[in-house]
Amino acid sequence: MTDFAGQSGYGLADREAAPPAWLHEVVAATPIDNMVDLIVELCSAQAFAAYSDDLEFCLKLRASVRENLETLKSVLCGATSLEGLTLTEPLKFASAQAHLGIPQTSMQKSYRVSFLTQWNEWTSALRDYITTQGISQEEATSALTWLTRVLFRYQDVVASLVAEAYSREGEALSRSRQHVQQRIVREILKSDENELTPSEVDTIGYLLDQSHVAVLLPNLAWGAANQILLGLRAVALPNHSLVYPMTLQSTVIWFGKRGGWKPETLRSIQDELQRLGMPASVSGSNDGFKGFKQCYDEVRQVERVRVGLNAVTETKVLCYEDVALEILLLRDQQRAIRFVQSELGPLSNDTVEAERLRETLEASFKCGSHVATAEYLQLHEHTVRNRLHKAEELLGRSLLDRRIEIQVALRIRKLVVKRK
Known part of the structure; x- marks a missing residue:
């Protein structure tokens, strides 16, 4: 050596x-x-x-x-x-x-x-x-x-x-127009300013004084997002669209339309994303300069919920209106956990029995009758009745009491309680 x-x-x-x-x-x-x-x-x-x-x-x-x-x-x-x-x-x-x-x-x-x-x-x-x-x-x-x-x-x-x-x-x-466009969008999202100069509007090619909807594609880079833009525009029929790379591998697309967005159009965007088979989060409809930024905040919040739900269910595409309640309650994580434990009691435990009872409860609230619940879960009607009775015993009250609170607690639990 x-x-x-x-x-x-x-x-x-x-x-x-x-x-x-x-x-x-x-x-x-x-x-x-x-x-x-x-x-x-x-x-x-x-x-x-x-x-x-x-x-x-x-x-x-x-x-x-x-x-x-x-x-x-x-x-x-x-x-x-x-x-x-x-x-x-x-x-x-x-x-x-x-x-x-x-x-x-x-x-x-x-x-x-x-x-x-x-x-x-x-x-x-x-x-x-x-x-x-x-x-x-x-x-x-x-x-x-x-x-x-x-x-x-x-x-x-x-x-x-x-x-x-x-x-x-x-x-x-x-010296790249694309990069200048991205810089302007980044500054819009970070600043408190409420207007752009005419040259900045021309550079980004998107008007902010309209009604906006944003789509976050967490696993799609900027270039790939541009490739699916045509299909999304075909169902959304916007006046303008803007593609922005949020990170190296994730992209946000804004769609702008004068006169507002109809619920069925928002659903058509969700359906198209489902058809494409790619994970996505969709904002609600928000107006004007502040609405542009609000859409960005919403899709990021929806994405956090989508990722959490995806750990327990196969959730590919999620819209803001579907999880607005979860987003509101999750602003205080510890309070949300206490709410779940208070409303569900032993039903919040991470056991096979508790999970089975929660599943039956959710199906019952969704289907509305024992017969429909049994058919949905592919169980005998008596099994459904027995499980619901057991749930009432563990709760210490009728399922009709605080029905809304129980439903909310079941939804929130999927996001705040870590699975083993």
Whole structure:
């Protein structure tokens, strides 16, 4: 094995003060998988919290972190030089952030978090070796100083490369009409302003002084969403439409119409989405500039409910009007849980029996009679009667008492109680 003093991977300045020979062995023997997981978790929470649920974004973040760690490890082992360093995934990730309009300050923060964590992890590995091997204080200090110096030199190089990639992508995007359109929409959603300039209206190609409906497609990127737009327009018959990439893998489409939306037209949009077989959340109809933003808020709230319901039922497409009550009650999660427990009592338990009784109760409320309920559940009528009687015993009151509250509690329970 080549001694560090004879390696040329660090550049001229590093050869003048090579690390102790054992440092190479420590670095090479240190696994990085746990480091990758820790850095991704910290960066997601501290720098990219708004994108922590965006799978594609998180995968790009993980790929960037992993390549950075692997490259730094190679540099510390002397196999890679800082001079002429090339990276792939970190530069792709920087470009992705530029596309999403993530401020460069967030990217800078993520690198501060990342390199501080790496320094803590690498120095911890060295200290463990120093302690177990009885390394002298002088040699230990030399090793830790060298590692710190190389790590922060690596940080400077990488920070410059990703900042350049971010700026280059940002400049290219700033010349793109599509990106300008997305920037204007992003500013509309974030600001308290209630009007656009004529040039901004012309750029986004969508009038805000009309009645809006929004559709959130959580698993469809901007390009793919544009491909299904024609079919949706054919059933919605809007005056205008606008496609906006919410994240790297999810898209929101607004449809605008003068004169308002009829309920049957909203249902036709839902039916078309069902036919396409893709998950989607649909807002209610809202008017004007504020209505445009209200639609965006609604589809995000509907999507949270849809994801929660999808854990217990196959819910592909959901409309705001179908879950407006759930959205209202879920604004206070703890109060919603207490409401469910108070109204359902033992029926809220996560047991096979309680689940069977809840299913029968919901079917009974839906169907209206024992005979129809039995047919719906494909059970004998006596079985339905027995289950409903058992439910009344556990509730301690007739099902006719607080019927509405029980129905609401059954709906809310699906969203607030975690399944085993």
